[in-house]
Amino acid sequence: MPRTVLHWFRRDLRLTDNTSLHHATQSAVQVIPLYILSDWKQQHGWTGPNRQQFLCGCLESLAKNLATLGSRLIFRSGSAEVELERLIRETGAEAVYFNRDYDPHGRAMEARIQALCIRLGIECHAYQDSVLHEPDTVLTGGGQPYRVYTPYSKNWLNLPKTAPLGRITTLGPPAGESITSLPLPTLAHWQLPDCTAQIPAPGERAARDRLKLFLDSGILNGYGQQRNIPAGQTTSQLSQDLRFGLLSIREIYERCMACTTAEQPSIQTYVKELAWREFYVAILWHYPHVFEQEFAPDWQGLPWPGSEADFQRWATGTTGFPIVDAGMRQLLQTGLMHNRLRMITAMFLTKDLHCDWRLGEAFFMQQLVDGENASNNGGWQWSAGTGADAAPYFRIQNPWLQSVRFDPDGNYIKQWVPELKSVHAPLLHEPPKNGQPLAKGYPLPMVDHHTERDGCLAIFAKHKAERV
Numbered sequence: 001m002p003r004t005v006l007h008w009f010r011r012d013l014r015l016t017d018n019t020s021l022h023h024a025t026q027s028a029v030q031v032i033p034l035y036i037l038s039d040w041k042q043q044h045g046w047t048g049p050n051r052q053q054f055l056c057g058c059l060e061s062l063a064k065n066l067a068t069l070g071s072r073l074i075f076r077s078g079s080a081e082v083e084l085e086r087l088i089r090e091t092g093a094e095a096v097y098f099n100r101d102y103d104p105h106g107r108a109m110e111a112r113i114q115a116l117c118i119r120l121g122i123e124c125h126a127y128q129d130s131v132l133h134e135p136d137t138v139l140t141g142g143g144q145p146y147r148v149y150t151p152y153s154k155n156w157l158n159l160p161k162t163a164p165l166g167r168i169t170t171l172g173p174p175a176g177e178s179i180t181s182l183p184l185p186t187l188a189h190w191q192l193p194d195c196t197a198q199i200p201a202p203g204e205r206a207a208r209d210r211l212k213l214f215l216d217s218g219i220l221n222g223y224g225q226q227r228n229i230p231a232g233q234t235t236s237q238l239s240q241d242l243r244f245g246l247l248s249i250r251e252i253y254e255r256c257m258a259c260t261t262a263e264q265p266s267i268q269t270y271v272k273e274l275a276w277r278e279f280y281v282a283i284l285w286h287y288p289h290v291f292e293q294e295f296a297p298d299w300q301g302l303p304w305p306g307s308e309a310d311f312q313r314w315a316t317g318t319t320g321f322p323i324v325d326a327g328m329r330q331l332l333q334t335g336l337m338h339n340r341l342r343m344i345t346a347m348f349l350t351k352d353l354h355c356d357w358r359l360g361e362a363f364f365m366q367q368l369v370d371g372e373n374a375s376n377n378g379g380w381q382w383s384a385g386t387g388a389d390a391a392p393y394f395r396i397q398n399p400w401l402q403s404v405r406f407d408p409d410g411n412y413i414k415q416w417v418p419e420l421k422s423v424h425a426p427l428l429h430e431p432p433k434n435g436q437p438l439a440k441g442y443p444l445p446m447v448d449h450h451t452e453r454d455g456c457l458a459i460f461a462k463h464k465a466e467r468v
């Protein structure tokens with residue numbers, strides 16, 4: 001049995017049902033917990049203060065939880081490979097434990113860590129943790145990866161699920177005083193500006209409270225009927241907790257399935273959303289080109305002639321389409337956005353403004369607390385009509401109809417666009433007939449949806465014709 005081992009925390013910032021941490025504690029008398037901060041400064045096209053602030057709070061909470069067990073979370077910064085080697089040498093650790101990450105960067109890093117462990121002659125233990133089923137275990141009868149969601153989800157739903165493990169109770173003695181650690185990180189570490197958004201409370205305790213609320217207060221029970229309504233809480237709001245591993249997917253699944261206060265159809269609908277998350281993990285795993293290019297070969301190289309000025313109006317929530325602006329302002333003010341609004345705003349940017357989906361994808365990643373490469377890329381490509389299981393390009397949602405269907409009383413719009421508070425609800429769902437702004441200071445719709453829809457169809461059709 002190795003005496004000292006390292007547990008490298010990554011996207012698993014919890015003590016309950018943490019597969020790698022559990023196995024590490026079973027195998028050693030001393031487990032040294034480690035988190036390695038990325039060391040990019042100021043500008044990173046795919047992140048921003050909201051998610052990093054949430055991460056800082058989660059790390060603080062994790063460090064406190066570890067301290068109550070008598071342990072000490074070590075912080076280092078820089079390349080994981082370099083820092084792990086340094087810490088292995090300093091501590092004499094005989095093994096490294098971590099949970100797998102499936103995106104291309106995480107995967108490449110794991111390969112380097114495994115090579116490092118071989119070079120140093122120590123054990124390397126990597127575990128399945130963040131998904132119920134790993135990408136290579138949900139395949140077609142012919143052993144191929146799926147390209148569409150429905151058959152993937154049928155297979156995924158039928159596979160046996162692993163039960164959660166308990167909460168760890170000890171990691172053995174803390175790392176000695178000679179093992180240095182950086183202080184708890186703040187946004188200054190990345191030279192980021194302050195986070196001004198009202199982001200969710202970070203940490204494992206807060207995430208467990210959110211799960212309890214979802215299960216016990218009837219939200220899960222109403223999920224089947226209500227989940228597309230953006231006003232009020234109609235969904236679990238657990239995406240940031242899954243993103244950072246504050247909750248385990250096994251526990252969420254098991255507790256939903258066992259929930260006695262929810263009807264089966266709602267539970268099943270919810271579980272199918274969890275399958276969407278893993279579908280996109282699998283897409284990115286099997287088709288990593290989606291990071292750069294359209295998933296569907298037919299649409300690679302499609303032109304996106306939208307202007308920077310139009311993009312800025314979308315990004316600031318000043319398009320003159322109340323439902324679109326409400327979604328973007330919710331994002332700017334909270335670092336989160338309801339799924340229905342993510343679809344509406346993403347389709348508006350790509351289909352009405354003809355801006356490249358990659359611009360929207362990056363902007364969402366900069367803002368979202370739950371920003372996740374696989375789901376975000378999947379959601380953007382779906383909305384742009386270029387992805388796996390994409391809405392066919394000719395099926396373009398009309399933002400006015402989406403608005404009246406999902407926010408008929410304008411409650412959501414009025415919450416996020418306060419200048420429209422006293423506008424009669426039906427007027428929020430159509431271009432102003434009198435050509436006058438709906439309220440002082442609120443812009444007229446920046447485009448005509450029908451004209452832009454035709455323009456979009458023409459761009460797709462031309463590209464298709466030229467490829468033949």
Ligand SMILES: Cc1cc2nc3c(=O)[nH]c(=O)nc-3n(C[C@H](O)[C@H](O)[C@H](O)COP(=O)(O)OP(=O)(O)OC[C@H]3O[C@@H](n4cnc5c(N)ncnc54)[C@H](O)[C@@H]3O)c2cc1C
Pocket residue numbers: 227235236237238239240242243273274276277278280337338339340342343346364368370371372373375376377378379380383
């Ligand atoms: C353009 C676009 C971008 C998106 N970017 C992200 C992102 O960066 N991170 C992210 O976690 N989700 C993303 N989604 C998916 C979805 O919008 C969010 O997961 C959801 O809004 C989170 O709220 P919730 O936890 O209340 O979801 P619930 O409705 O309660 O769903 C439960 C869980 O299932 C998963 N899930 C639900 N819907 C989807 C979906 N369509 N795709 C993948 N997983 C899903 C999430 O983990 C979610 O927490 C995106 C969707 C679109 C259309």
